[in-house]
Amino acid sequence: MRVLIAPDCFGGTLTAREAADAIATGWREAKPDDVVTQRPLADGGPGFVDVLHAALNGDIRYITVTGPLGEPVEARWLSVHTASLDGDSPDSASPVVDSPNAGGRRVAYIESAEACGLHLIPAELRPQSCETATTRGVGELIRAAAVDNDVIYIGLGGSGTTDGGAGMLAALSGASAHDDAVVDTDTDDGVVDLTGTSLVVASDVENPLLGPHGAARTFGPQKGASPEAVERLEAKLAAMDVLKPVADISGAGAAGGLGAALLSLGATVTSGAGLVRELTGLDAALDDADVVVTGEGSFDWQSLRGKLITAVASGAAERGIPCVAVAGQVSVGRREMGAAGVQEAYSVSEHVGSVQKAMAEARASLVETARHVANQWSR
Incomplete structure (x- = not known):
C-alpha cells in the first residue's frame, strides 16, 4: 500500500516532523513492504x-x-x-x-x-x-x-x-x-x-x-x-x-x-x-496515496472547526481514499468524525494505558499505536 503520513504537531510533546517520523516508523515495523511517505503539516499554530x-x-x-x-x-x-x-x-x-x-x-x-x-x-x-x-x-x-x-x-x-x-x-x-x-x-x-x-x-x-x-x-x-x-x-x-x-x-x-x-x-x-495544504503540495501527495494517516495532540470538537485534520480528511474524501486519525486523546464521536471525512480515530493514551504514559513516552507510545493502526488498515 501507498501510505501518506500527514500529521500536525502533538502539542507539548512532538513536533509535526517528529510525529510523522514516529507514525512512519511504527507503520514500517508492522508492514515493511508498504510505501510510506511523510508530509508533516501545520494549521497556523506551532510548526x-x-x-x-x-x-x-x-x-x-x-x-x-x-x-x-x-x-x-x-x-x-x-x-x-x-x-x-x-x-x-x-x-x-x-x-x-x-x-x-x-x-x-x-x-x-x-x-x-x-x-x-x-x-x-x-x-x-x-x-x-x-x-x-x-x-x-x-x-x-x-x-x-x-x-x-x-x-x-x-x-x-x-x-x-x-x-x-x-x-x-x-x-x-x-x-x-x-x-x-x-x-x-x-x-x-x-x-x-x-x-x-x-x-x-x-x-x-x-x-x-x-x-x-x-x-x-x-x-x-x-x-x-x-x-x-x-x-x-x-x-x-x-x-x-x-x-x-x-x-x-x-x-x-x-x-x-x-x-x-x-x-x-x-x-x-x-x-x-488550507494554506499549508496548498503550499506544501499536499494534494499531489494525496493523489499517490491509498490511505492517509493524520493526527494531532487532541482530536476534539475544536478539530472540526478549521483545524488540520479536517483539511487532510477533506482532501482524502475528494479522492475516495480513507483517512485515519491518530491523536493523543480522542473525544470526537464516530458520527462527527465520519461527517468530517475521518473513517477511524485511534487514541494513543487509550492504546498505551494512560495519558501520563502517552506524554512521558511520547515517541515510543506513538510508534506503538502506529503499529496497531498499520495492522488494521494495511491490506
Missing part, C-alpha cells in the same frame, strides 16, 4: 514556520521580541521570494520559489506562537498570566517583517494570551509596554507604515471573538483561566471598541482575540490548514 520552510525554502530570520510574560524571547519568521505569476492576487503566495533577484513578491510567514505561545509560559504561572500575557512580540515581528516584505501571513494558534491583540496593536502604534491595554489605533502617531503590505491571517480555528465559542470561554481554560477569570477576560474583550466591528467574523477569536486585532487592521483571513 507553521518549520513546515513551510521545508516546503518553500526561503530565509529564516531571527529577532528578539517581547515574550508573553514581558521577557525577551528569540523568535523567527520565514521570508520567501515568490515567482510572479499571471493572475496572482496581491494577497496570495505561490509555492513556486523564484530567484531573489527576479520579479515577484517577498512574502513573510510569521508564527504568532513564536512570540506569545503557551509553551513559553511555565504551567505553574498560567493561572496568573492568563489575564496579563501579552501579544506585543507579535507586533514586533510584524514591524520587522514589514520592512522588506509585500505580504505577511500571520499564523495563529497555540497562544498563551487572551489580550485581544492589545499588545500587538501597541507595538505597531509605538506605544510603550505599559500602554498595551489602552492602545488607540485611531491615531496615526508612531504607527508602523503598512501601506503596500498585505496582512493575511492564517487561522487554525473559526471561532468568533465573543460568546460561548469565543476566545475567552473556549480557550481561556486551556491557558489557565478559572471560571471567574474567563468572565473577566470576556468582559475585557467585549469592551475593546476597536474589535467590535470585526467580533463576529470567523477567526476573530483565534489566539485569544489576536485574529480580531489583525482584522481591525484590514487583514484578510484564510484557513491556516
Whole structure:
C-alpha cells in the first residue's frame, strides 16, 4: 500500500516532523513492504514556520521580541521570494520559489506562537498570566517583517494570551509596554507604515471573538483561566471598541482575540490548514496515496472547526481514499468524525494505558499505536 503520513504537531510533546517520523516508523515495523511517505503539516499554530520552510525554502530570520510574560524571547519568521505569476492576487503566495533577484513578491510567514505561545509560559504561572500575557512580540515581528516584505501571513494558534491583540496593536502604534491595554489605533502617531503590505491571517480555528465559542470561554481554560477569570477576560474583550466591528467574523477569536486585532487592521483571513495544504503540495501527495494517516495532540470538537485534520480528511474524501486519525486523546464521536471525512480515530493514551504514559513516552507510545493502526488498515 501507498501510505501518506500527514500529521500536525502533538502539542507539548512532538513536533509535526517528529510525529510523522514516529507514525512512519511504527507503520514500517508492522508492514515493511508498504510505501510510506511523510508530509508533516501545520494549521497556523506551532510548526507553521518549520513546515513551510521545508516546503518553500526561503530565509529564516531571527529577532528578539517581547515574550508573553514581558521577557525577551528569540523568535523567527520565514521570508520567501515568490515567482510572479499571471493572475496572482496581491494577497496570495505561490509555492513556486523564484530567484531573489527576479520579479515577484517577498512574502513573510510569521508564527504568532513564536512570540506569545503557551509553551513559553511555565504551567505553574498560567493561572496568573492568563489575564496579563501579552501579544506585543507579535507586533514586533510584524514591524520587522514589514520592512522588506509585500505580504505577511500571520499564523495563529497555540497562544498563551487572551489580550485581544492589545499588545500587538501597541507595538505597531509605538506605544510603550505599559500602554498595551489602552492602545488607540485611531491615531496615526508612531504607527508602523503598512501601506503596500498585505496582512493575511492564517487561522487554525473559526471561532468568533465573543460568546460561548469565543476566545475567552473556549480557550481561556486551556491557558489557565478559572471560571471567574474567563468572565473577566470576556468582559475585557467585549469592551475593546476597536474589535467590535470585526467580533463576529470567523477567526476573530483565534489566539485569544489576536485574529480580531489583525482584522481591525484590514487583514484578510484564510484557513491556516488550507494554506499549508496548498503550499506544501499536499494534494499531489494525496493523489499517490491509498490511505492517509493524520493526527494531532487532541482530536476534539475544536478539530472540526478549521483545524488540520479536517483539511487532510477533506482532501482524502475528494479522492475516495480513507483517512485515519491518530491523536493523543480522542473525544470526537464516530458520527462527527465520519461527517468530517475521518473513517477511524485511534487514541494513543487509550492504546498505551494512560495519558501520563502517552506524554512521558511520547515517541515510543506513538510508534506503538502506529503499529496497531498499520495492522488494521494495511491490506
